[in-house]
Amino acid sequence: MTRLPSVLALLVLFAQSPPSGTFTLSGHVRNASGQHTIYVLLWQVNGLTETHREIRIEAGREPRYEFHVPAGKWAISAYEDRNENERLDMGMFGPKEPSGFWPAFRGHHKPRFEEVATRIDGDVLDADIVLR
Numbered sequence: 704m705t706r707l708p709s710v711l712a713l714l715v716l717f718a719q720s721p722p723s724g725t726f727t728l729s730g731h732v733r734n735a736s737g738q739h740t741i742y743v744l745l746w747q748v749n750g751l752t753e754t755h756r757e758i759r760i761e762a763g764r765e766p767r768y769e770f771h772v773p774a775g776k777w778a779i780s781a782y783e784d785r786n787e788n789e790r791l792d793m794g795m796f797g798p799k800e801p802s803g804f805w806p807a808f809r810g811h812h813k814p815r816f817e818e819v820a821t822r823i824d825g826d827v828l829d830a831d832i833v834l835r
Contacts, residue, residue, distance in 0.1 A: 726823055729769035730805060730830035732760070732781045739783050742791075743768040743832070746778040751816050778820040779805045781832040801834035 732741050739762050747755040755777075758768045768781075782791045782802035792799040804819045821827075 725771040725773050727769060727826045727828065728772050728777065728779070728823055728830055729767070729828050730779075730832060732766035732768065732783075732803075732832050732834060734801065734803075734834040735766050735783045736785075736801075737766075738762055739785050740787060740789075741766055741781060741783050742789075743779065743781045745770050745772070746780065746816065746820070748776050748816070748820075751778065751780075751814065751819075772823055774824045775822070776816075776820040777823050778816060779830060779832060780819070781834065783834055803832045803834045805830045805832045807833060 728745075732743065735741050741760040743758040743760065744754045745756040747753075756770060758770075760766055760768065768779075770777075770779075780802065781804075782798065782800050784790070785800050786792065791802055804814065806819065806821060808814045808819050810818065
């Protein structure tokens with residue numbers, strides 16, 4: 704009977720583990736007001752035209768995200784949807800709502816994938832995105 708608790712513990716551990724061959728990519732979204740929905744988008748090598756995955760963080764929740772990805776080049780962006788229309792509103796000179804990338808992008812043009820992508824070949828648990 705003493706083996707049953709250890710077997711159950713192993714089952715719980717495997718149920719929470721990411722699929723084999725993938726890495727955990729996680730962090731927090733910083734500088735959000737906490738009053739609006741935050742969207743975190745995962746971008747793949749095909750550029751910044753189609754998201755690979757998206758996480759929605761409701762207002763008032765801890766602004767933490769976690770993706771499980773295979774090795775490769777990935778980009779992550781986030782924005783705070785201040786008008787709750789489920790998209791990042793753009794103006795003539797860039798985003799109208801707080802947004803950011805991991806790693807941070809500081810250019811004065813629309814970023815290209817190569818400028819914001821990072822090669823992932825292991826777990827990254829501190830991929831914090833600072834909204835500006």
